[in-house]
Each structure stands twice: as structure tokens, then as C-alpha cells.
Amino acid sequence: MNSTCPYCGVGCGVCVTPQGNHQATVIGDAHHPANAGRLCVKGAALGETLTPQGRLLTAQVNGQPVSLDAALDAAAAGLRAVIDQYGPQAVAFYGSGQLLTEDYYVANKLMKGYIGAANIDTNSRLCMASAVVGYKRALGADAVPCCYDDLEQADLVLLVGSNAAWAHPVVWQRLMQAKQQRPAMRIVVIDPRRTASCDQADLHLPLRPGSDAALLSGLLHWLAQHDGLDASMLPHLNGVGETLVAAAQWDVARVAETCDLTEQQVTHFFRLVSQHDRMLTLWCMGINQSATGSDNNQAILNLHLLTGKIGRAGCGPFSLTGQPNAMGGREVGGLANQLAAHMSFTEADCDRVQRFWRSPSMARQPGLTALDLFRAIAEGEVKAVWIMGTNPAVSMPEGNRVAQALAACPLVIVSDVMAQTDTSAFADILLPAQGWGEKNGTVTNSERRISRQRAFAAAPGDARPDWWLLAQVAQRLGFREGFNWQHPSEIFCEHAALSGFENDGQRAFDISGLAPLSQAAWDALRPVQWPVNAAHPQGCARLFGDRRFFHEDGKARLRVPATPALTPRDAAYPLLMNSGRVRDQWHTMTRTGLVPRLMQHCDEPFVALHPADAVQYGVTAGGLARVQSVQGWISVRVRGDSGMRRGELFVPMHWNRQFSQQSHVDMLVAARACPFSGQPALKQTPVRILPLTVSWQGWLWQRGMTQPAGLRYWSRTPYPAAQRYAVAGEGVPQAWLAGQVDLSGYDLQVASGSGCDYRLLAWRDGELQLAFYAGSALPSLDSAFVAAAFADAPQDAAGRHSVLAGQAMQGSAAGRIICSCMGVGEQTILQAVAEGCRTTQALGRKLKCGTQCGSCIPELKQLLLSDVVVEE
Numbered sequence: 001m002n003s004t005c006p007y008c009g010v011g012c013g014v015c016v017t018p019q020g021n022h023q024a025t026v027i028g029d030a031h032h033p034a035n036a037g038r039l040c041v042k043g044a045a046l047g048e049t050l051t052p053q054g055r056l057l058t059a060q061v062n063g064q065p066v067s068l069d070a071a072l073d074a075a076a077a078g079l080r081a082v083i084d085q086y087g088p089q090a091v092a093f094y095g096s097g098q099l100l101t102e103d104y105y106v107a108n109k110l111m112k113g114y115i116g117a118a119n120i121d122t123n124s125r126l127c128m129a130s131a132v133v134g135y136k137r138a139l140g141a142d143a144v145p146c147c148y149d150d151l152e153q154a155d156l157v158l159l160v161g162s163n164a165a166w167a168h169p170v171v172w173q174r175l176m177q178a179k180q181q182r183p184a185m186r187i188v189v190i191d192p193r194r195t196a197s198c199d200q201a202d203l204h205l206p207l208r209p210g211s212d213a214a215l216l217s218g219l220l221h222w223l224a225q226h227d228g229l230d231a232s233m234l235p236h237l238n239g240v241g242e243t244l245v246a247a248a249q250w251d252v253a254r255v256a257e258t259c260d261l262t263e264q265q266v267t268h269f270f271r272l273v274s275q276h277d278r279m280l281t282l283w284c285m286g287i288n289q290s291a292t293g294s295d296n297n298q299a300i301l302n303l304h305l306l307t308g309k310i311g312r313a314g315c316g317p318f319s320l321t322g323q324p325n326a327m328g329g330r331e332v333g334g335l336a337n338q339l340a341a342h343m344s345f346t347e348a349d350c351d352r353v354q355r356f357w358r359s360p361s362m363a364r365q366p367g368l369t370a371l372d373l374f375r376a377i378a379e380g381e382v383k384a385v386w387i388m389g390t391n392p393a394v395s396m397p398e399g400n401r402v403a404q405a406l407a408a409c410p411l412v413i414v415s416d417v418m419a420q421t422d423t424s425a426f427a428d429i430l431l432p433a434q435g436w437g438e439k440n441g442t443v444t445n446s447e448r449r450i451s452r453q454r455a456f457a458a459a460p461g462d463a464r465p466d467w468w469l470l471a472q473v474a475q476r477l478g479f480r481e482g483f484n485w486q487h488p489s490e491i492f493c494e495h496a497a498l499s500g501f502e503n504d505g506q507r508a509f510d511i512s513g514l515a516p517l518s519q520a521a522w523d524a525l526r527p528v529q530w531p532v533n534a535a536h537p538q539g540c541a542r543l544f545g546d547r548r549f550f551h552e553d554g555k556a557r558l559r560v561p562a563t564p565a566l567t568p569r570d571a572a573y574p575l576l577m578n579s580g581r582v583r584d585q586w587h588t589m590t591r592t593g594l595v596p597r598l599m600q601h602c603d604e605p606f607v608a609l610h611p612a613d614a615v616q617y618g619v620t621a622g623g624l625a626r627v628q629s630v631q632g633w634i635s636v637r638v639r640g641d642s643g644m645r646r647g648e649l650f651v652p653m654h655w656n657r658q659f660s661q662q663s664h665v666d667m668l669v670a671a672r673a674c675p676f677s678g679q680p681a682l683k684q685t686p687v688r689i690l691p692l693t694v695s696w697q698g699w700l701w702q703r704g705m706t707q708p709a710g711l712r713y714w715s716r717t718p719y720p721a722a723q724r725y726a727v728a729g730e731g732v733p734q735a736w737l738a739g740q741v742d743l744s745g746y747d748l749q750v751a752s753g754s755g756c757d758y759r760l761l762a763w764r765d766g767e768l769q770l771a772f773y774a775g776s777a778l779p780s781l782d783s784a785f786v787a788a789a790f791a792d793a794p795q796d797a798a799g800r801h802s803v804l805a806g807q808a809m810q811g812s813a814a815g816r817i818i819c820s821c822m823g824v825g826e827q828t829i830l831q832a833v834a835e836g837c838r839t840t841q842a843l844g845r846k847l848k849c850g851t852q853c854g855s856c857i858p859e860l861k862q863l864l865l866s867d868v869v870v871e872e
Contacts (some may be wrong), residue, residue, distance in 0.1 A: 002452070004032075007464070008586075011451055014032075024046075026047045040853045041169075042598065043543060061074050072476060089119065092117075092386075093107055098324065101328035104325070105340070115361070118366055121334075124326040128319065128323075129293075129677040130679045138301040139551075140556070142547045153314035158273075160286065162197065163193075167581045168284070172197065179200060186276065192644055194642075197236075208685050212290075213292060215252075216299035216300060217299055220243075236554075237558055242560055282320055289681060292561070299561045311546070331495075347364075350364050377406065377409050387414045393425075396671075436456065438459040441467075441488045452527075467485075513532040513537050573612070575617075576685070578684070582602040583602070596717075603717045605639055606652075610646050611642060613644075619691050621639060624637060697777060697778040698733055698772065699772070699781055703722055703723070706823075710740070710837075728778075733758050767790075768803065782807050830846065
């Protein structure tokens, strides 16, 4: 069966072969235009996420299991009570880019058209809101002009604030293949960090965080001085004069000083742009998650509009969407400042949507965006919130305050696939939702391509589609007529019809050509790029080739970006912290954290900093550190990274209370946002770092997931037959273990040395139940070997002694996993290098690493360049 990957906004097609209960084989769909058969390691591991482990199977009210009908009754009664007493503005919905378009449509219709308030926002606010503002201000519509085919046709590709090699691996693979086939293609990476995306870059500009608009405005000025603008575009643009006057302030010297680059680097970049006609700019969170995110987007759009690099092959401003259906959510009005079908809160649009919906109470003004929504919950203005498929207690800035707000909110409804998340802990009502493989609907990817997610597995327990849960509550609220669909295809067709309702070409988003689809035709829908209407019955790959835009006068609008406001630091908080994704993880790990092999590449929360900074601040690579801001603190493992700028840190975004004690990075981030988009500034937080003082460190292996207590640090990594916890504490490790675990009834093997050196194995009926390794420093351990002992216990004394030692008697440990697809470790790769493998191709032939998704190739190249030291 063909479906669509539920991870990033690339929207890869997958072919799924069910293999029985909770199992499936997933490969790339060779016929899907987005990926042509390619998959990253996360997509390739989708079949391993179908486990029932941790699923929410039964509805709950106040922590007690109830029937689904009883929970839906309680949700409707709770919402009705709040509306009757406090009014519709006291209710809010918070959705997710993980929802299908049909789910999103129903939530938006219920909130804005029937409850009558616009307080529905989504985690897409954290991802794409600044890009939405940029596109709408410049082009008149939230309409990405480009398509993925432009990757193969560009002469110059700029990656700005995007580590596509890890965050959008299939896009990166396409780009790498294009460069291999066309070596003259040039790639420029603009990013403060040296990331995996710099591996094949012809130029890396490690600019000062937050200075992107200065660089791009300086480029615009330089092109204007060197005959680099497209005069034929000028009649199609408004705001040319003031934009060029403002850009003239940014000469090469000022750009270099502001961006902390050399004048030679800046000039080289400017000349490179001037020498290539077909330029594609790809950007992501480094641009969007900024206090000036909308203006950062505007600077990119100004550049493409004034140079005419838009609406033609190999050209365009291409925002890479972070989530699988953030674009679909934008289409249905999932953001609080939008109406459905890309309409706005004008009187005419409000009337139009209300007439189409025949709704009783239409929202007439924008609602609360994410930061304001959770502030309103904290201040008691919002009394009821329904959170769908997302984890704001982890992902929102000032996460502790969000948690406190949810704890105090009178009514918290959570619909999710997982029983335990940091957010579901605050739910008064828990509704079991269907996950990928169980639900049926559509998603829209970064290039405006609508694809189908298809159901191939039976939903466990009482799990239901989000759209169905919403419709059932709507009916219980008295809105049966507007929510009586029997199948998601009916919702999609209504959504498509609304997109064309009284449109007449005035709105870019128009899929009215899909409104007449039968259920069978919808079931069989092939991927298609909108618009899909009478003018484009087969869809449309690129927009604005006719140079007509969606403002009333048909012109695009330039706008002067704000002068970059660089984040201030002081003696108390002298460092600047960045956050983002790692290669094999996704969001808050509720799906990827279930898959042991996806936890091997980065198996603990960490802070990366320049080795010189580590020395300056007294932290040691491999040790533990405390990173602190005004908002809070986290504890993480230290990594030295010479690709970091001095004075800056990087901490991944994924870890949460289900996987680590105190390591969710957004606790540290202040709730400040771009004033135009409301998108939080997650990338630039002033912090300090200091060593985390502990008496001992160790590894606790156990079969269950009981969280350790009484520690200064712990972090959990799943293995097939056990859970491994990295632990650290004060006092004596033996005493801590005795207080943590009742060891009576086990056969024990113990080894102890001087100080804190201590090892223990607990056996029962010939199976290993628990293993503990401790020392004053973190003991060296062959984790794969210990994990194998839990799955298949050694039967002889020598084998058990090896497990107690934590190392196999013969052979060497594979080391940290580099290639997750093939399970190849760092030490295995270094051994192959020592034996004569000198290229990634040679490593691939010998070990198969780098031959599947390709995401590990940058790290393979770094190992090839390193001094080979093979651990004995």
C-alpha cells in the first residue's frame, strides 16, 4: 500500500507491506515525485514504530479509565460549561502539524465557525509562522513558488539557517545527487554552526546568530551596484525605492562587522551570487525561529524578487517546512490569525466562510497565538484547552511555566496516541487517537503537494481518528448538522469546495478541482501540487511565472527588513545557546524514541561547544554540565565541537521528562517572539555553563521503565530487551542502588574496586534482569554486548563474567553508532580505515555504511580525515 511518511515536510512517499500484528516493512515509493524512492533512516524505520508499547488505548477522565462515550460526554459537557459561564473566548484548541488536513479542518470549523472564537493555534506556530508572514506580505499569498525539481536545475543553492542534511535528509540527498551530476553547481551554507550540511558546501559563512538580514540586505545593495538586478521585474514590484535606499546602508564593511565575517568572505559570497542566473534559496528554523523572523524571510524574498529569480526553473525562495502537514494546517486555517482556505479576518472573508459553513457563530477577529494562548491559560483567561497530537509542555518556550499553566487550568483535554507524555500528565480528559498507519487522510508537503496517508493497520483499543473525536464532541455540543460526516473523504471534498468558493482567481489556494471526488477517487488520489482547478486541472509545479501576484494590484511588495537586533549577553549569562534537531530524532521522541536503533546515534541529551570554550568554563568532553538561563537549568553530557563559534552552544530540542531527568531545552528559552508572526525565538538564548558536580557516574540496565530517583542526572535509552539509563549521583553508588531496587530474590554477581568502582548483575531463572556499572567517571561499556545479554543470556560462567565486565572476551566494541541504517559503529569504521578504506565508497563496500539513506556520509568523511585511533 502507498502512503506518506509522517515526519518532516519533505512528504516522502512510502510503500508499506504489513507483516502481521504491529509489524510492517516500509520502503521508499519510487513513483512519488517528492522522493523517487529515497528515504531517511527515520522513514525507513517507520515499521518499527507500530509497537503497542506505551499506546493510549482507553479514554480517561480524571485519571480513571472510562468508556469512550463517557469521555466524549465529559469533554462536551466541560466545554459547554465553560462557554456558558465565561463565553467562547475562554476556550482554546492547540493542534499539531502531525494532524491530517481532514482533522485540522474539523478542528478549525468547530472552533471558529461554531464555538465562535479563533483561539485555535498549532505547533506550526513554532515552525513556519514567520515564513507565512513573509510570503503573504511579499507575494500576497502563503504560496511557496518552487518545487523539488528546482533542486536539480539550480546553478546556485543557498541554505540559510538550515541543516538539511539532518533535518530534511531526502532533500539533501537530491541536492547531493544533482551536484554529483552537475559539478558546476555551487552550494553555500549560511549558518553559525558548521553542520553536516557544510560537508559538500563550496562556501560556509559562519555568521553571527541573528545577522542574516544584514548579510542579505548587503547582498541586495551589492547587486544593485553591480548590475545584478532584473530591470524587467521592476514594473511588477512595489516598494523598490525605499528598499534599495535602506539596503544601501549595508556596505561590505558594515555587513562583515555585523555578521562577524571577513570582508573577503562577504565579497566572495556576493560575487558568487552575481555569477549564477538560477538561484534557489532553502531556509528553515534558523531564519524563522527569530525575534525578526518575518523580516528575515522578507530579506530573502526581496532578493529573489529584485533579481527575477522566481517563477522559473531552478529559482525561487523555498521555505522547507518542518512538519508533515504544517502546510495543510495553513490551508485550512489552523493558525489563530487565519480563516479557512487561506482567507483572512476581513469582513468579506468572515461572511464568506460563515455562509459556506452555515455556521451559527463566526469568529470575527484573530485569536490567541501559541505564546499568548498559554499566557492566557496561566492568567486564567482561558479555562478550557484541547491539545491534539502535540507536546507543548516540552516544545513551548518557558516550558516550566507552560506546565504550571496546564496544571492550574480547569479543563485540559488531550487527544494523543501515547499514554504518557509530559503534556498528558496534566490532562483531565484523555482521548485515544489513531496514529500513522491507522488513520486515513491527506497531508501537504513543502512544495504544495497533496498526498495521501492511508490506513493499513487496525487501530488498537478505543483509538479513533482526530476528526471523528472532534465531530463527536461537536455533535454533543448541539452542532450535528455541520459535523455529520461518515468518511474523511467527505471532509476533504468540503475543504476543497471552500477553497474555490467565490474565489475567481483572487486566492492562490484553490483545489476546487478535487471537490467532486468520489470516495473511491479520493482513496486513489495521486500526489498533486495545488492549485488544482479549471486553470490547472493537473496541478501546478511553479507559481508566479507570469509575474502576477496575489495583492489587489497584482504586484509583489518589497519591505525594508528591520535592522538585526542581536541578542544581548552579559557577565552572568555570557554564552548564546542555539537549539535544533539531531539526525535520527523527531520532535519530542514519542515516536522515534520507541525505536532502539534511532536512539544509538545520539543516545543522550548533550551540549556542544568549542573545545576552547570547554576549557575556559571548566567542563570536560564526556562529562556532565549544567546549562542555565534566567528561565531555568538543564543537565546534559558535554561534547567538544570545533565547528561551533566561540561563545556559543548547541543543545538538541528532543529530550523530555520521559527520557531524561532535567534536559528539555525549551525550559531555558524566554517566551519572546517575532512581533508580526508570533513565532518564538528559540535559537538565541543567553546562558551560562558550569560542571555538574557528582560523586559517581554509571549505567543502570533494567527490563522495565521505572524512572530512577535520588540522582543528579539520568537519561534513558531503549534497547530491544532492556532500558539503559545513564546515571550520576552523590554519595556511594552501592547505597543508591540498594535504595532504588529491591535485590532480594535475585542471584547476584558483584565486583567492587576502590572508591566508587562497583558492578552488579542480577539474574533470575537464568535471565539477566538488571545490570549496574558505576565509577568515579563514567565506565567504558560495550552497550551492544550488554544489550545482547538481556536478549540472550550467556549460559557459562565465562560469558557471565564478560557481562559483569561490560565487554566481550574477544573482539572489539563497535562504538557509537554512526550509520543507523546498517548499525555500523565508530570503532568498526575506524578499524576499516586503519585497514585501508580511504573513501566513503570503500567504507560502503566493506561495511555497507552510507549506502542506504546517506545521512551518515558527512560523519564518515570526518572519520576519514581524523587521526585513526582504534580502541583495543
